Amino acid sequence: MNQELPIRIILESPPPGVDFGIQKGSGNNYETILKQRSGKEDLCFEFKISVKENQVSLPDFKGPYVHGPSSERFIYVDIGTAAGQFDSVWTRRLKIPLRDISAETIQQLLTDASLVLETKVPGTGKDGGPNCATVKPFPGWHLSPTGR
Template sequence: MQADHSTNLQLILIVLSPPPGVDFAVQRGRDELVKPFLKTADAVSFAVTLTLGPSLADGSPNFRGPFAQGTPVDRFVYVNSGFYAGQMGTPWERRAKIKLADIPIALVESAVGNPNAAIEARIEGTMKDGGPVCASVRAPQISWQVVKRSD
C-alpha cells in the first residue's frame, strides 16, 4: 500500500537532559539506526514520519511505517541508547518504548496530513539511576503537543 500525503504524520522526538556521553538513535525496522538531526548537551532531537492506515476496530489510529514497532494495537517507536544506538565501549544498552497509543487523538487529528504540523514528544532523557531513558515511557516522563512551522 502506498501512503498518500493525507495519511502522513510527522513526529518529533526530543530527549531532554540526556546523560553526558551517551549516544541515542531511533530504530527503523528491525536493525537500522537513525541518528538525531540535532544534538546538544541539553537535548537530542529526531524527526520521523509515520503513516496512518485504516482505523483499528476500536476506532483508534493505526500507526504504520518503518518506525512503528509492535502489533497494530500496541505500536511504539524505539529510542535506543548506548550500545543499542551503535555506541561501542559504553556500559549502557537500553531502549525506550514511546507508546503511540498515548498520543491524544485530538493531536493526531490536528496534525495528520499537514506538512506544516508535527506532533512533538518531549521525553525526560535520564533515569533515576543516572542512565539513559528506558522501558515504556509514560507521563509524566513524556509530554505531547502539536507544533506548527511558521511561514
C-alpha cells in the same frame, strides 16, 4: 490509505557522551537512524510515520519505525551499544508509546503542514543513566509548530 505524520521526539537532559537514535526495523534486522551523541542540550529526533484507519475507525500507526501490536504501538530509541556506540557502558532502549492520539489530532496534523506531533520525555533515568524501558509517566503527544 496510509498517510504520513511528522513526529518530533525530544529527549530532555540525557546523560552526556551517549549515542541515541531511532530504531528502524526490528529483530536482528534493524538499523539506528538519526543517531546523536548527547552533550549539554536536549536531543531532538524528527521523522515520519504512517497512519491509516483500522476496521473500528481508530488510527493504526505503521512503518519501519513503529513496533508492537496495533493496540499498543510504540517507537524505540536505541541507546549506547544498541545505537552502535560499541565503547559505551550502556545497552538500552526507550519505548515511546503511540497512544492517546485522537483522530481529530491526526486530521488537524494532516491538514496543517505547519504542525508536528511532539512529545518531550526525560533522557535520564532514576539511576542517573539513560532513561530506558517504557517512558513512565508518559506526558503524551501534542501538536507543535514545525519550527523549533
